[in-house]
Amino acid sequence: MRRYLEELIVKDLQRKMVLVTGPRQVGKTTLCRQLMARHASAQYLNWDIAADRAILQRQSWSPRATLLVMDEIHKMKGWKTWLKGVVDGRPAGQALLVTGSARMETWRQSGDSLAGRYLAYRLHPISVREWCEAQGGSADEALDRIIERGGFPEPCLAADSEDADRWRRQYFTDLIREDVVEFSRLHEINTMRLFVEILRERVGSPLSLASIARDLAVAPTTLKRYLDVLQALFVVFTVQPWHHNIARAILQAPKVYFFDTGLVRGDAGVRLENAVATMLLKHLHFRQDARGKSVGLHYIRTKDGTEVDFALSEENALTHLIECKHSDTSPHRALTAFSARFPNAEAIQLVRDLRQEEQRGTVRIAAAAHWLRNLDA
Template sequence: LLPYLKIYVDKNKGRNGAYILAGSQMFNLMEGISETLTGRAVLFELLGFSFKELFKHNLADHTTKDCFASIYKGFFPEPCVHNVELNSFYGSYIQTYLERDIRQIRSVHDLRLFQQFLELLAARVGSLLNLNEISKECAISHTTAKNWLSLLESTRIVYLLRPYFKNVAKRVIKSPKIYFTDTGLLAYILKYPDYRTLQSGPIAGAVFENMLVMEVLKNKFNASKRFELYLYRDSNRNEVDLLLDFGFKVILIEIKLTKSLQERDWEALLRIQKTLKAAEAYIASLVENEIALEKNIRAIPWWKIEKVLK
């Protein structure tokens, strides 16, 4: 197909957007595009639905229960729009991913071990990644773990939020945080039976954080915005969940699964603001309305996180 599209595009250079190619099998598609359609195609990366796409009604009416129901369901079209049964959909998704995509990669010989590796990553969502620890638990070499992680990242199963350093060369040698690109898939891998168990479980805060980090990433992709996402953690253990680097400015976002914010929740933000000279900082949480906490620090409802990017 792609060679014929190349002929058409070259003959009709004034007509843009004549064809839209979509699909989840990215290895073969990207290989074909790079070989035949270089300079002739615009690439858009689409994750699951964003809040804006999925929720047409007023999100201010969303309770914490509704929030976790959405987290548990995930943001793929099939469960969200077509109400496909969740266990059936995600079970088939994992099986298809392992049998179709992964079998094409020669570095994965034992799919059972690979699935165990995936489960160990899921259990550490929202945490700094320690590949040495995971490789030992999974009884694989560090090199294999590194290769498998790269595979999961390139196929958009996981997302690595890398740390921010003023020295760019240092960014790639520090531990990133691990997230999953869809929270429904994450909940399925972790074997949560329903959203209530997830909401009351030990990683509720981490999956809430996962959802909001992905929402920012979706906004970046969908609107083709030019900023990068990082985590920030300095030698004094001052940490913020998200640092958005626009080049000419940075924005700090802390994510808290709580309605009752205390002063200690934004003390680190104040210190990091002074270090980076960041003009804006936000805490995205379960608060119902925007609250001015300090001169340049605001608490915002979780569903308003897109406002930060405008």
């Protein structure tokens, strides 16, 4: 399956090193191999493979390779300084593609000595738009599949749901056993696993770490660290409440969603909300990475508990207010109220099962699958 970033990366490789980050098994290596097929001479080196690691340490890869792909090099000690030397010393005409996950994304956020030497993309799971463009079929069929299977390529493309379930069980086990150990002490793994299990049942709700900490008999600061690890590993992402004062927003409770909708435990409405969250984040990351836009994903909640699921912003101004419903076509009261407070933001109620789209006052009642089909990625 051709991924949505392929043509953009091909173009950018002609100018600078390209850095691609994303969750484990989201398709980074497959994307690299598809890009290599477009070059007469390409070389792929993975730090996890002993023979490749020796080549990387000696820097003895082919100077005639028109595309050099380096995977998982963030596991090398001192890799940032090392990579700077590789970028500055590579032969003219050699494109360089570097892929990685957690630690590399953390470094990208902080910036480093490679500033100005690379262009970066975040690869996301399959969305309604990407499925329709690559596989065909209707938007409704695509959304149903993503809600059931999640958007990671292997389970999403699997022949049947049993294969998808087997993949997910192994994926989750490996993630906790291997990746989390890199960030945590071994004796914490059981607590981390319990924390993830709790998060699976609290998707879409404001998260009280203090309450969960009491249940698990650990300090809230410990759970905050665990949450940071899970975000760094692209297991979950948080959505902060909208507030012009960013510091104040960070102090309020975030909502947590899973990159893999298949991990969510909840009813059809909760799973729809998580799927929408993943596709909104993909849409915004695409606008940031490919178009340089200053955009954000939030939610709105007042002290009395009135809430709208999502709010999109651009240049610190709200552009969209979004509420997710499985079948309810009556305009959500909070969405109507907030649309009056933010008249420049488009108010949309996304309904999974909808016979007819309509405009109800300031609120647009839209079919979820078709609206998601028109996102940027």
